[in-house]
Amino acid sequence: MSGSEPVAEGVWRAPGAAAATAARLIVSESGTATVVDAEAGAVLAEAAIGQVEVSARVGSIPRHLTFPGGSDFETRDNDAIDRLRDRHLGRHGGLVHGLEAFRPRLLVFVAVTIGLCVLIYRFAVPALVEVAVWSTPPAVSDLMGRSVLTSLDTLVFQPTELEEERRDRLQEAFAGLVATAGAMRGEAPSPAYRLHFRKSAQIGPNAFALPDGSVILTDELVLLAADDDMVLGVLAHEIGHVEHNHSLRQIYRLAGVTALIMLIGGDIGAATEDLLLQGSALVALSHSRAAETEADRFSVELMHRAGRDPEAIARFFELLRDRVGFGADVAILSSHPATQDRIDATRAYAREIAGTDR
Ligand SMILES: [Zn+2]
Numbered sequence: 001m002s003g004s005e006p007v008a009e010g011v012w013r014a015p016g017a018a019a020a021t022a023a024r025l026i027v028s029e030s031g032t033a034t035v036v037d038a039e040a041g042a043v044l045a046e047a048a049i050g051q052v053e054v055s056a057r058v059g060s061i062p063r064h065l066t067f068p069g070g071s072d073f074e075t076r077d078n079d080a081i082d083r084l085r086d087r088h089l090g091r092h093g094g095l096v097h098g099l100e101a102f103r104p105r106l107l108v109f110v111a112v113t114i115g116l117c118v119l120i121y122r123f124a125v126p127a128l129v130e131v132a133v134w135s136t137p138p139a140v141s142d143l144m145g146r147s148v149l150t151s152l153d154t155l156v157f158q159p160t161e162l163e164e165e166r167r168d169r170l171q172e173a174f175a176g177l178v179a180t181a182g183a184m185r186g187e188a189p190s191p192a193y194r195l196h197f198r199k200s201a202q203i204g205p206n207a208f209a210l211p212d213g214s215v216i217l218t219d220e221l222v223l224l225a226a227d228d229d230m231v232l233g234v235l236a237h238e239i240g241h242v243e244h245n246h247s248l249r250q251i252y253r254l255a256g257v258t259a260l261i262m263l264i265g266g267d268i269g270a271a272t273e274d275l276l277l278q279g280s281a282l283v284a285l286s287h288s289r290a291a292e293t294e295a296d297r298f299s300v301e302l303m304h305r306a307g308r309d310p311e312a313i314a315r316f317f318e319l320l321r322d323r324v325g326f327g328a329d330v331a332i333l334s335s336h337p338a339t340q341d342r343i344d345a346t347r348a349y350a351r352e353i354a355g356t357d358r
Contacts, residue, residue, distance in 0.1 A: 004028040007084055010062075010075030012037075012044045025065065025073055031088050033065070035073045045071045049088045054081060129252045133245045138212075141191070141248065145212030149196065152216070160197035162219050167197055170222070173232050173308075174215070180306040181239050191242050195235070197222075205320075209238040211248040226319060233299050233312030240298025246291045292336065293345070300350045310350040314343050 004026050012023035012035050022038035033052050035045040045067040053066040063081045065073040075081065160167065178193040191213030198216055200206070205221035215238045217231070225231045241247060287295070296313060304310040317336075321343070 004034075008075040008077040008080040009038070010073055010077070013072045013074070015070030015072075020074070023073060025075065027084060027088060033067075035067070035071075045069070045073065049084070054085060057082065129249055132252050133248050136211075136248060138189075138192075141212040145210035145214045148210050149214055149216070153198075156202045157198040157200050157216075160199050160219050162197055162222055166222065170217075170228065170231060170235075171195055173228060174235055177232060177236055177239060177302055177306055181243060181302055184302070184305065185243065193239070193242070207234050207238050209241045209247060211242070211245070213242050215239065215242070224319070224323065225316060229303070229309045229312040230316040230319065232306075232308055233303055233314075233316055236299035236302040236306075237295045237313055239302060240295035241287065241291065243298060244291065244294055246287050246295065249291075250287060292342075296342065296346050297349055300346060300353055304350070304353050310353060311347055314346040314350065317343050317346070 007025045007027050009022075009024055011020035013020050021044065023035050023044055024038050026034045026036060027049060028034070031049045033047055033049045034043055036043055047067050051068050055064040055066075057063065057078055060076070060078065062074050062076045063078055065075075065081070067073070174193075174195045178190075182190050193213040193215065196214060196216045197219065199219040201220075203218055203220075205218060205224045207215065207217045207221055209215045215235060217235065221234065222231055225234075299313040300310045303312055309315070321340075
């Protein structure tokens with residue numbers, strides 16, 4: 001019995017017996033639990049510790065170790081029994097063994113969870129954005145447009161100082177572009193396009209479109225442009241952003257999944273409030289490169305159809321490049337990088353369109 005150690009003093013009862021015998025629990029290094037008579041030293045019960053059922057610790061209530069066959073060792077030495085559990089059952093028995101069996105499942109679970117998150121961001125968010133764009137009632141777009149313009153008016157805009165004559169001429173030409181865009185669109189419902197003139201020293205030469213069809217044009221852009229067609233080429237580009245719902249998509253992408261689900265689920269009040277907060281950040285945003293290309297091509301097509309210079313938008317970017325340079329810190333350049341690639345692609349598309357007519 002070398003390596004055996006007395007673990008706890010207590011009493012032993014034969015199966016079903018009421019009479020208790022003073023006894024001692026001994027456990028060997030190899031994990032054999034033996035109950036011996038405290039006085040005579042006779043073996044009363046013996047089993048591998050893993051086969052002994054140990055009662056849970058509940059306050060200072062005596063612990064019971066039930067041996068196979070039903071005999072019972074009872075002790076008040078709770079700490080000793082806990083040490084026994086840690087040492088022997090921990091190594092040979094349930095707990096650690098259970099964790100080892102669980103680890104592969106845990107890893108699979110974590111991997112699946114991460115995978116699902118990636119899938120949601122990769123596929124579900126764009127899908128939700130498309131559903132939200134498709135199901136946005138015009139009233140929500142209107143509200144967004146109005147509130148964004150109102151907040152911009154207090155933040156960065158001053159009333160226009162352009163001559164009325166120039167404004168009237170541009171308004172009329174803008175209405176012509178909108179009508180042509182309507183003809184290109186066919187039967188689909190048309191956004192309520194409106195051209196707003198504003199002066200803005202902070203923003204400089206710029207134009208942008210809100211989801212409801214409001215297009216804002218700064219005096220600075222009109223004054224920079226060499227002719228009306230350049231201004232109209234830019235406006236046609238902005239109409240392209242509206243026709244393709246670029247702003248709405250941009251806002252929805254920012255708004256996040258919760259607002260999208262609320263919106264699609266019909267909780268328009270709460271969702272709109274959330275979206276309006278995002279909408280105010282709209283000016284600071286830039287569209288994706290793909291959206292910019294789409295709007296450039298739309299400008300070329302629309303200007304061509306309206307009988308105006310389809311290369312006007314390219315000429316405007318060239319002017320911007322020559323006046324302020326590609327890398328200048330001008331708001332319109334951060335949202336509309338006037339790169340040579342962009343100018344070349346737009347000119348090539350204009351020539352392609354003109355070519356198909358001949
Ligand atoms: Zn753009």
